[in-house]
Amino acid sequence: MKIIPVTDESERLFWSYVNRDPLDYFFFIVDWSQRREQTKILLAVEGKEVLGSLLVYDDFVFQFRGCREAVQRLFDGVEFGKVELQVPPDCEDIVCKKVRPRVRHEMVLMRLNRGEERVQVVETPIRLSVDNAEEVASLLRRCDPEWWGEITSEQLGQRWQETCWLGIVHEEKLVSVGSTRFEVDFATNIGVVATDERYRGRGYATSVVSALVQVILQRSPVALIHVIADNAPAVKAYTSVGFKPHKTYIIIRS
Numbered sequence: 598m599k600i601i602p603v604t605d606e607s608e609r610l611f612w613s614y615v616n617r618d619p620l621d622y623f624f625f626i627v628d629w630s631q632r633r634e635q636t637k638i639l640l641a642v643e644g645k646e647v648l649g650s651l652l653v654y655d656d657f658v659f660q661f662r663g664c665r666e667a668v669q670r671l672f673d674g675v676e677f678g679k680v681e682l683q684v685p686p687d688c689e690d691i692v693c694k695k696v697r698p699r700v701r702h703e704m705v706l707m708r709l710n711r712g713e714e715r716v717q718v719v720e721t722p723i724r725l726s727v728d729n730a731e732e733v734a735s736l737l738r739r740c741d742p743e744w745w746g747e748i749t750s751e752q753l754g755q756r757w758q759e760t761c762w763l764g765i766v767h768e769e770k771l772v773s774v775g776s777t778r779f780e781v782d783f784a785t786n787i788g789v790v791a792t793d794e795r796y797r798g799r800g801y802a803t804s805v806v807s808a809l810v811q812v813i814l815q816r817s818p819v820a821l822i823h824v825i826a827d828n829a830p831a832v833k834a835y836t837s838v839g840f841k842p843h844k845t846y847i848i849i850r851s
Contacts, residue, residue: 598648598666600674603629603638611640614647619783620708621844623821624660625652627780639674641667657681661688682849689847700743700850703826707840708784711814714839716807719800722763725774730754732771733762740791760788763808765801773801775809784819790831803834810838 603611611629615622628636632654641649641663649663651671659675660683661668668688677696684692686703725733730750737745756778765773773792777785787809792802806822813820822840824831 598641598643598670600670601640601642603640610647611638614650620821623784623786625650628652628654631780639671641670677851680851683846686845686847692849696849696851698849698851702848704846704848705824705826705842706844707822707824707835708843709810709820709840711818714810714814715837716811717837718804718807720765720804722765722805722808725762725764727754727757729771730757733774736771736774736793737791739793761812763805765805767796772796773805775805777809777813779816784821785813785817786821803837806835806838
């Protein structure tokens with residue numbers, strides 16, 4: 598087995614590989630297509646067959662795919678500092694030999710095909726503008742300091758025009774938000790869903806997700822969302838709208 602980078606010469610092999618399950622390789626496809634300067638992809642190849650792959654985005658996000666032997670070979674070839682790793686569940690022990698987890702979650706990729714949606718809106722979300730960036734950043738930091746503790750309005754504002762942000766305002770206060778970006782034709786991922794802890798249980802997150810699904814399925818045949826497996830309220834909300842599990846990964850931050 599040899600490890601090769603994706604280049605102009607090997608790109609055809611890469612596309613043949615990821616198109617076997619493009620939803621599983623959603624971020625490989627998006628980052629290689631849209632953010633190539635920040636992206637490096639390695640393939641574990643035996644003969645003419647790809648057995649595994651590694652996405653490195655911005656020297657921080659490392660996503661592994663493939664069989665154990667391929668993941669082991671790919672893992673041995675890179676060094677890690679402060680990183681976020683995504684690996685198949687049966688390969689968690691490989692990365693934990695070298696990386697000490699600070700945060701560890703089981704993450705489920707869920708999918709919703711056009712025509713299978715069950716829209717449920719108890720409060721109609723509004724389209725947010727860049728003027729809401731600070732309020733959105735503040736809400737994200739409060740909702741989940743572990744993942745969004747360092748997010749700023751400046752970071753959100755840099756890509757605001759490329760992102761569809763929807764939110765629910767209660768008594769002039771932003772209490773629930775969600776976002777998506779349209780980057781590839783075959784599917785669209787819901788990237789953020791967050792609701793102020795004091796306003797949970799009112800159906801706001803379900804309303805935001807439903808509204809995003811409506812927007813997405815006008816343009817894409819499939820909506821995607823990633824959810825932490827033990828976040829039962831979120832899983833229940835997404836399932837009620839029509840999402841079904843597609844793949845499971847282990848997410849580790851060191």
